[in-house]
Amino acid sequence: MGVNLFTLTAKASISKSQYPKVTKEDIVSVFYNEVKQQHHSVLIRKDGFIEFSIAAFDFGLNRYRNKFGNYSKGYFEIQETSNFISITFHGELLRGLFHAGFIPIALLFVAIGFIGIKAFLFPLILWPLIYGLVLLSENISKTLYLAHKINRIQERLRDGERITE
Numbered sequence: 001m002g003v004n005l006f007t008l009t010a011k012a013s014i015s016k017s018q019y020p021k022v023t024k025e026d027i028v029s030v031f032y033n034e035v036k037q038q039h040h041s042v043l044i045r046k047d048g049f050i051e052f053s054i055a056a057f058d059f060g061l062n063r064y065r066n067k068f069g070n071y072s073k074g075y076f077e078i079q080e081t082s083n084f085i086s087i088t089f090h091g092e093l094l095r096g097l098f099h100a101g102f103i104p105i106a107l108l109f110v111a112i113g114f115i116g117i118k119a120f121l122f123p124l125i126l127w128p129l130i131y132g133l134v135l136l137s138e139n140i141s142k143t144l145y146l147a148h149k150i151n152r153i154q155e156r157l158r159d160g161e162r163i164t165e
Helices: 024-036 094-100 102-114 117-158
Strands: 007-015 042-046 049-053 073-080 084-092
Touching (some): 007 117, 024 042, 024 073, 024 084, 084 117
Antiparallel strands (some): 007 084, 042 049, 049 073, 073 084
């Protein structure tokens, strides 16, 4: 798992020795269907690669249920080796940075009315704090999301079910 100020990367894998019937295409289908159900502006599926993007002012009706709503763009890369199928998620959190600024800017206008011009310092302090919380929550949630999704796939495979719909 890696993170910097504007991107997040999370990784997971499935052992092919434990689940020999699972294929790379099955895993690609699972994650493609997952992203397809979410709000996105662009969705592209190539061999082992699922890319999506969301415009800055594009708010879907399910904005608060969208697992990828804070990302301006991102992708899942599914790779197959002789022993594992690895899943890597990489997302750019620029929408999260943009959305984190809404509250401080709105509060700025309120604060100017009560405090005066000194209120311009308020968003400079509050914006990084809110974005830090967005970054932390996305880092934790995407790591847990991948782990949960892989566990769910493994449960279905153990039960003899197909993992694709």
